[in-house]
Each structure stands twice: as structure tokens, then as C-alpha cells.
Amino acid sequence: MKLTNKGRYAVMAMADLASNAKDGPISLTEISIRQNISLAYLEQIFLKLKNNKLVKSSRGANGGYVLEKPASEIKLSNIIFAVDEEVKTLNCKKNSKKGCNNKTTKCITHNLWDQLDQHINGFFEKVKLQDLTKLN
Amino acid sequence: MKLTNKGRYAVMAMADLASNAKDGPISLTEISIRQNISLAYLEQIFLKLKNNKLVKSSRGANGGYVLEKPASEIKLSNIIFAVDEEVKTLNCKKNSKKGCNNKTTKCITHNLWDQLDQHINGFFEKVKLQDLTKLN
DNA sequence: TTTAATTCCGACTAAAAGAGTAGGAATTAA
DNA sequence: TTAATTCCTACTCTTTTAGTCGGAATTAAA
Numbered sequence: 628m629k630l631t632n633k634g635r636y637a638v639m640a641m642a643d644l645a646s647n648a649k650d651g652p653i654s655l656t657e658i659s660i661r662q663n664i665s666l667a668y669l670e671q672i673f674l675k676l677k678n679n680k681l682v683k684s685s686r687g688a689n690g691g692y693v694l695e696k697p698a699s700e701i702k703l704s705n706i707i708f709a710v711d712e713e714v715k716t717l718n719c720k721k722n723s724k725k726g727c728n729n730k731t732t733k734c735i736t737h738n739l740w741d742q743l744d745q746h747i748n749g750f751f752e753k754v755k756l757q758d759l760t761k762l763n
Numbered sequence: 764m765k766l767t768n769k770g771r772y773a774v775m776a777m778a779d780l781a782s783n784a785k786d787g788p789i790s791l792t793e794i795s796i797r798q799n800i801s802l803a804y805l806e807q808i809f810l811k812l813k814n815n816k817l818v819k820s821s822r823g824a825n826g827g828y829v830l831e832k833p834a835s836e837i838k839l840s841n842i843i844f845a846v847d848e849e850v851k852t853l854n855c856k857k858n859s860k861k862g863c864n865n866k867t868t869k870c871i872t873h874n875l876w877d878q879l880d881q882h883i884n885g886f887f888e889k890v891k892l893q894d895l896t897k898l899n
Numbered sequence: 900t901t902t903a904a905t906t907c908c909g910a911c912t913a914a915a916a917g918a919g920t921a922g923g924a925a926t927t928a929a
Numbered sequence: 930t931t932a933a934t935t936c937c938t939a940c941t942c943t944t945t946t947a948g949t950c951g952g953a954a955t956t957a958a959a
Contacts, residue, residue, distance in 0.1 A: 642871045687956025688904040823927025824933040
């Protein structure tokens with residue numbers, strides 16, 4: 628599975644965006660200071676968030692980002708997926724015609740890991756960006 | 764969180780041990796062949812499993828391993844924990860006196876990641892080694 | 900029209916973790 | 930005595946993570 632700082636930062640930044648919404652867009656500089664994440668790193672992350680249609684940008688002075696949709700409609704899975712590309716624990720060879728571990732059959736744990744994936748994904752599917760502010 | 768090949772291999776090996784139980788102990792060579800995991804790697808893994816009292820060893824020729832407890836009493840969390848040392852997704856600074864990201868407060872996602880940890884751990888707590896054979 | 904603030908973009912790098920190898924010592928059944 | 934086996938430590942190669950860096954493009958405001 629991939630659940631790294633980058634994924635966490637993305638969630639933090641999106642939550643920041645949601646809870647500090649104001650009239651115009653919010654600049655990464657602001658978020659960088661509030662969340663203590665390097666600006667350059669945030670830029671990388673927001674590029675992906677933007678490509679995944681989670682935020683809209685305006686360039687130039689006073690530019691920045693806003694959420695593309697209401698926070699109630701953004702699932703955490705969307706965010707994680709956007710920056711980490713996959714939420715999968717399954718390390719079995721996926722694309723090989725053969726089964727796991729290059730044997731002809733699925734390994735004993737194959738279904739188990741599948742279930743775990745569903746379990747974790749389910750968690751991130753359930754929680755919306757909006758819910759985050761309530762957790763604190 | 765750490766959910767790596769090593770953890771998966773450990774579960775596979777333990778399941779192998781459970782389902783191929785016979786009169787005497789089972790050697791790592793056997794498991795290595797059946798599960799297609801390198802012998803040297805298995806040795807590393809079983810060292811930890813043994814230290815965590817999940818298996819018993821007998822040395823010398825015809826030696827090998829047996830489960831220390833019935834498969835119905837071994838939780839997957841025990842196995843994962845034994846080889847991966849921790850099941851934690853939380854990347855926030857843990858031991859620092861300060862909060863996450865060196866700020867004085869917990870980060871927005873702190874509780875969220877805590878919940879996720881519990882969610883995943885709950886999954887591994889529920890499943891027993893014995894249950895694995897039924898999944899296939 | 901200039902300047903400063905900002906997003907955009909690709910390339911680069913250092914550190915850590917993952918995945919496994921290698922070599923040999925100790926033990927024990929046959 | 931020998932072969933099979935666990936035990937143990939150290940090493941190495943590769944991939945991933947977690948950023949940094951430099952500069953181009955854009956735009957509001959002075």
C-alpha cells in the first residue's frame with residue numbers, strides 16, 4: 628500500500644483549503660506557512676490535485692487555488708488516489724499471466740490482501756473532506 | 764503503515780505451516796519450495812516469528828518449525844506485528860515533544876490517521892490464521 | 900509599463916526502506 | 930562422521946520517498 632507523507636500532506640492541504648475558504652483563491656504560500664509544508668513540495672502536490680479536478684487554480688499575483696467541488700462531495704479516496712496513484716496493498720505480481728510468486732496458482736494470502744484493500748479503500752470512500760474538520 | 768512483502772510472506776509461511784502440519788516439524792526448505800520464497804529470507808522471517816513466540820523450532824537434521832499455538836488462536840495481527848514491528852500509518856512525528864510537522868498543535872489529519880490505524884488493525888485482529896484456509 | 904506574486908513544469912538529488920544475499924557457526928538425527 | 934537444518938550478523942542492490950532547484954509563464958496592482 629502507499630500511504631505516505633505526500634498523501635497525508637495532500638489531505639492536510641485540501642482540508643486547509645476547505646476550512647480557510649475566503650473570497651478569492653488561497654495561495655500555496657499561505658498553506659505552506661499554516662501547515663508547515665515546503666512550498667515547492669506543495670506545488671508538486673497541487674499539480675496532481677489539479678489534474679484530478681479536485682482544485683481550480685488562478686495564476687499570477689493574488690492567484691491560488693480553490694476547491695473545484697464542495698467539501699462535502701470530495702472523498703478522501705479521491706485525494707489519496709490523486710497523489711499516490713493507487714491504494715493497494717497487494718504485492719502479488721499483478722500483470723503476469725502466472726499467479727503470485729510465479730507459481731501457477733494464487734498464493735494463500737491473495738484473497739486476504741484483496742479484502743484488506745477493500746477494507747482500507749472503504750474507509751477512505753466513506754470519509755469526506757468536510758468530515759475532517761469535525762474530527763478535531 | 765508497513766505492509767510489505769515480508770509481512771505477506773510471514774502470513775503465507777504461517778498458513779503453510781498450519782495447513783501442512785504433520786507428525787514432526789516442517790523445514791524451511793519445504794516451505795521455501797511450496798511458497799516459492801527464498802530460504803535465506805525465510806530464515807530471517809522465522810527468527811522473528813520465533814522471538815515472538817508464534818513458532819517453535821527444533822534444530823539439526825529433520826529439524827524445522829511447528830506452530831507454538833493452535834491456528835485458531837493466532838491472529839494475523841500477531842504475525843504482521845512480529846515481522847514488521849509496527850502497523851502504523853501515522854507519519855506524524857511521534858516522539859517529538861512538539862506536535863505534527865513541528866508545530867505546537869496536532870495536524871488536521873492526525874486523528875484521521877489514528878482512526879485508519881485502528882481500522883486496519885481491527886481487520887488483522889479479527890482474522891485468525893485458521894480462517895485463511897477458508898478464504899481460498 | 901514595470902514589478903512582485905504567483906502558478907506551472909521538468910529535472911535533479913539525498914536519504915531511507917525494501918528485498919533479499921552471503922557466509923559461516925551451532926546443533927542434531929541418521 | 931556427515932548431511933540437514935536452524936541460528937545469526939552483516940552486507941548489498943534497487944526502489945521509493947521526500948523533497949530541492951531553476952526557471953518559464955501569467956497576472957494583479959503600483
